[in-house]
Amino acid sequence: ILNVEQSPQSLHVQEGxxxxxxxxxxxxxxxxxxxYRWETAKSPEALFVMTLNGDEKKKGRISATLNTxxxxxxxxxxxxxxxxxxxxxxxxxxxxNNRKLIWGLGTSLAVNP
Amino acid sequence: xxxVTQTPKFQVLKxxxxxxxxxxxxxxxxxxxxxxxxxxxxxxxxxxxxxEGTTDKGEVPNGYNVSRLNKREFSLRLESAAPSQTSVxxxxxxxLGATYEQYFGPGTRLTVT
Numbered sequence: 001i002l003n004v005e006q007s008p009q010s011l012h013v014q015e016g017x018x019x020x021x022x023x024x025x026x027x028x029x030x031x032x033x034x035x036y037r038w039e040t041a042k043s044p045e046a047l048f049v050m051t052l053n054g055d056e057k058k059k060g061r062i063s064a065t066l067n068t069x070x071x072x073x074x075x076x077x078x079x080x081x082x083x084x085x086x087x088x089x090x091x092x093x094x095x096x097n098n099r100k101l102i103w104g105l106g107t108s109l110a111v112n113p
Numbered sequence: 114x115x116x117v118t119q120t121p122k123f124q125v126l127k128x129x130x131x132x133x134x135x136x137x138x139x140x141x142x143x144x145x146x147x148x149x150x151x152x153x154x155x156x157x158x159x160x161x162x163x164x165e166g167t168t169d170k171g172e173v174p175n176g177y178n179v180s181r182l183n184k185r186e187f188s189l190r191l192e193s194a195a196p197s198q199t200s201v202x203x204x205x206x207x208x209l210g211a212t213y214e215q216y217f218g219p220g221t222r223l224t225v226t
Contacts, residue, residue: 046214105155
C-alpha cells in the first residue's frame with residue numbers, strides 16, 4: 001500500500017449503535033498514525049497519535065488500535081451519539097520525514113437520533 | 114490562546130488576480146503547513162515550513178508561493194489566481210515533538226471566477 005486508505009467511505013448508524021472503521025497505511029518506513037475528527041464547517045481536530053504496534057488509545061467512547069506490521073488501524077465508537085457525526089480522518093507519518101502526513105480521504109459518519 | 118488563525122475567511126477573486134492568505138499561531142510551534150481541501154480529494158499539502166526560515170514544497174505547490182515571516186506567521190500567496198485554485202485552504206501548525214498532532218485553523222474558502 002502506497003497511500004492511506006480508509007473504509008468505509010461513509011456510514012449511517014442509529015444512536016446507541018457501536019461502530020468501527022478502518023485505516024490502511026504503508027507498513028514500511030512507518031513512524032506514527034494520526035486520527036482526526038472533522039465536523040462539518042469546522043477544522044480537523046486531533047484524536048490520537050499512535051506509534052507502537054499493538055498500541056491502543058481511548059478518549060471517552062472513542063478508541064483506536066494499531067497494527068504496524070500489517071499496516072492498519074481501527075477506530076471504534078461505542079454507543080454512537082448524534083454529536084459523533086463527523087468525518088474521521090487518519091494520516092500516516094513516515095520515519096525520517098516526520099513533519100509531513102499522508103492523509104486518507106476519511107470516513108463520513110452520520111448518527112441518526 | 115487563539116490557536117491558529119487565518120484571514121480572510123472567505124474570498125472571491127477574478128482569474129488573474131493575486132492575493133495572500135494569512136496564517137498565524139500563538140502556540141510557539143516550529144512547523145507550519147498549508148493544505149487545500151477539495152471534494153473527493155482529501156487534504157493535500159501545498160507547502161510546509163519545518164522551522165522559521167525554511168520552506169518546502171508539498172504535493173501541489175504549483176501556482177503558490179509561501180513566506181515564513183517569523184515563527185508565528187506563514188502566508189500563502191496566489192500570484193495569478195486560476196479557477197482550479199477554487200478550494201478551501203487550511204493552515205496548520207505543529208510542535209517540536211516527532212509525534213505531535215497538527216492544529217488547524219478555521220479555513221479560508223476561496224472562489225476564483
